[in-house]
Amino acid sequence: MALLSVTVLAVIMWAMVQTEHEDVEKAEAMNSMSGLKYTIDHTWDGLPLSHEPIKIELKWQFERLVGRPHKRVVKISFDAPFFDDPEPMDGPGITPHLWEYEVLEFFFANDRGQYLEVEIGPHGHWLALLFDGVRRPINSGEELELEVRNKWVGDRWVGEVEIPLAYFPSKISKFNAYHIHGNDTERTYAALSPVTDGTFSEPDFHRLDFFHNINMRRVIPDGYGDRPFADFKYGDLWAGHY
Secondary structure, three states, X not given: OHHHHHHHXXXXXXXXXXXXXXXHHHHHHHHHOOOEEEEEOEEOOOOEOOOOOEEEEEEEEEEOOOOOOOEEEEEEEEEEEOOOOOOOOOOOEEOOOHHHOOEXXXXXXXXXXXXXXXXXXXXXXXXXXXXXXXOOEOOOOOOOOOEEEEEEEOOEEEEEEEEEHHHOOOOEEEEXXXXXXXXXXXXXXXXXXXXOOOOOOOOOOOOHHHOEEOOHXXXXXXXXXXXXXXEOOOEOOXXXXX
8 A cells, every 4th residue: 555655645746746847848838939029110211210210029829719729920019100191082991002091011931032011001001912032912802801900099009910820821931011101292100120231222112132031920829920820711822832
């Protein structure tokens, strides 16, 4: 009996150590996925902005949904100046050529030149485009939905956008974000990672070489970023491109 008691105690102690070890691993994982915060305070060519900066934050969100596929998204929260430029004629939702209006844009790229572009406007308009090579879209942007929440706080545009994991290419290593406002003659282009070598005279947000390096392990859990994620609604959007 004494030997049995010792064995049982050893098993209990081992289980406690394992549980503690798993808890530590979970805590470390949560700590490593603390998200990322950025400030956009320069124009596309590196000059200081003449208005208040744009604050953005990237975080992972997982939600178990009853009777529906679980939600796995990257949530981007933002706080930007609101200039109240004329909005698109179409109602809220998917909006081609949204970059011609007041807009926030987010680009996620890998080292193979594949990238995701997400655009959102302050009046509920959005656009999501997938590229396999610079300016080589593999979708039209007319079928990908986004959850966008906007509100105005004084002269600030505050909100968030949820980007499904399935939209992202594999092994993301680069990121850039932009804010655009103004009319055709006085258009302001702000960039998180600007072009500062003086080689260009016009803004172009598809210059991947100037993107900011990003550690997506702080945003997307291990095991999800090595290849595109196929979800229940959209399937594998990047099929045939990796």
